[in-house]
Amino acid sequence: MTTTRFAPSPTGYIHIGNLRTALMNYLIARKAGGTFILRIDDTDPERSKEEYVDGIKQDLEWLGLHWDRVERQSLRLDRYAAAADDLRAKGRFYEAFETPTELDLKRKKQLNMGRPPVYDRAALDLSEVEKDRLRAERGDGVWRFKLDRERIEWTDGILGPISIDAASVSDPVLIRGDGQVLYTLASVVDDMEMGVTDIVRGSDHVTNTATQIQIIEALGGTPPAFAHHSLLTGPQGEALSKRLGTLALRDLRAQGVEPMALLSLMARLGSSDPVELRTEMAELIEGFDISHFGSAPTKFDERDLFPLTGRYLAGLPLEAVAERIAALGVPEAERAAFWEVTRENIATLGDLEGWWRLMQDGAEPLVDPEDRDFVAEAMALLPDAPYDTGTWSTWTAAVKDKTGRKGKALFMPLRKAVTGQERGPEMAALMPLLRVVRARG
Template sequence: MTTTRFAPSPTGWLHIGNLRAALFNYAIARKAGGEFILRIDDTDPERSKEEFVDGIKEDLTWLGLTWDRVERQSERLDRYAAAKHQLIEAGRLYECFETPTELDLKRKKQLNMGKPPVYDRAALALSEEEKDAYRAEGRNGHWRFKLDQSRIEWTDGILGDISIDAASVSDPVLIRGDGQVLYTQASVVDDTEMGITDVVRGSDHVTNTATQIQMIEAIGGTVPRFAHHSLLTGPQGEALSKRLGTLALRDLRKSGVAAEAVLSLMARLGSSDPVELRANVQEVVEGFDLSKFGSAPTKFDADDLGPLTARHLANLSHEDVAAELATAEVPSELQPAFWAVVKDNINTLADLPEWWAVFRDGATPLVEDEDKDFVAEAFAMLGDPPYDQNTWSDWTSAVKEATGRKGKGLFMPLRKAVTGRAQGPEMADVMPLLQVKP
């Protein structure tokens, strides 16, 4: 059975960059009729917060990305301890005592000599007496996985054939001096014991994947199919990491962006297929093809979500947005007509209160200086509400006859005066919704 996972750390809110891994792994599992696991990477007790766990679940639920079960790494520490002992017995895990300062000096020395900053494995030569002496000094040992210094090769689902010389990579630290199990080990143990068959993550994890392949083999696991998607940049190719604070999924949701817009964009961005609006997550899954994605950095522009959201909203009925209409305080009896008028004239649902305020309280008139007398004369000819479907044509006909104005010179100043906008819905449909005289 195809089994995938999404393993976020609950140390902050999910952002648009996180979503690619979540969506790709979800689509692979659902398309194959398999299992999708939400795995909370909370082995760091200092930074992990329960509010972020709740936030992760809320964001995924908003997008329609349902999970089959939740796993928490903080509840699996005994499994990581067992793997630690297994690797020690196999001669693949060794204790080191260098301080961060000492390691930094080693790296700088290697770089100055024109060598790659790879850990020199000095700890392998330590005797038990030397280790005890370090412990007596108060140093806490950290643990590194001893790589087999051969070439590590796999066929990546996006990048193609990958070959990395393990001798060019430092033996990875799996357990910190304070005992905290790091992502590299926890992920390997979990992927192995949970039967993960496919892993999609960012291309910044390629080297991690190489070391984890050896670790999986060392504990007797089956290596999953790996794929590494391109990293997102800003619209000008700038590093997206500087803007992630403004691209949290919860903030996009609060701004009125539709989940369907986010899913439709992210399911195709960086692929050879065009972005197409999908009505729901099921349609996104059906149209998903990992092989269509490339390795080049992918430009993401949050402004692209607006038009997609607008197109999605235009396809909805007033029943679909009943909760939002109620929140905007649109009376229930006017909701069908109100939605029919505004749905093609909003970018997000966050625009609803502003539109309803126009009908309920009247707009701030937009009147050019040369039109002031004309608008005043025209308004004097308009009675009080309620208005009907014929009010606009009857009124403008009367104004035309009285003033001689016609065409754009007649209609545009009145539209701008009534709605405060130069563009918008048909005025014949607007007038019956006005609760006050303009």
């Protein structure tokens, strides 16, 4: 059975980059009728916070990305310890004691000599006496996995054939000196024991994947299928890393972005398929194909989410927004008409408030200097409220007869004077909802 996972660290809220990974893994599992695991990577007790665990779950639920089960790495430390013992017994795990400063000096020396800055495995030459002395002086060392220095190859679901020379990669640290198990080991053990068959993650993990393939094989497992999606950039190709904090899903939600608008964009962004608004998760699942994604950096512009949100909202029935409209104070008898007038003229539901305020209090007139006399003359012909569906045509016909204006020169100045906007709903439908027109005053 196809099994995928999303493994966020609860050190912050989910941002748009995390969502790309979560969504791809979710869609693969659902399309295959498989299992989607939410795995909380909380092995770092200092940085992991329960509020972020709750926040991650809330964001996924808001999007409709429902998991089949939750796992927490902090509850599986015994499994990682057992795997570490297994690697030690097989001669693939060794303790190293270099300080960060010493490692930095080694890297600089190698670079100056034109060599790749790879850990030199000096710790393998330490005697037990020397190790005891270093432990006494510095405390416990880190534990490194001893790579087989051969080529590591796999066929990536997005990048195609990958081949990495393990001799160009440092033996990865899997356990820190303070005993904290790092992601590289914990993830491998979990993927093996949870039967994960497919893993999609960012292209910045390619080298990490190579080392994990060797660790899996050293522990007697079979590597899953890997796919590495491109990283997101800003609309001009700039790095998103400094802006991800402002692209948290909860911030986009607060701005009024609708889940299906966000999912519709992210399910196609970076692929050869066009972005199309979908209104049901089943449509996204059916149309998803990981092989259609490319390796080039993918431009993301959050402004694209608002036209999609507007189109999604325009297709909703009154029942879906009735509670929001009622909260504005719109009388029940007017709610259907209010929604019909506004549904195609909003980017988010938050825009409804502005339309209701305009209908109640009128809008600040928008009058061009050359139209000032014309608007004043026209407003003298507008009767007092209440208005009906015939008011607009009757009024504009009277204004046309008196001023001789017609077409856009007639209608646009009047729209701007009544609504304060150049675009908006059909005026015939809007007029019956207007309590007052400020331009009359």
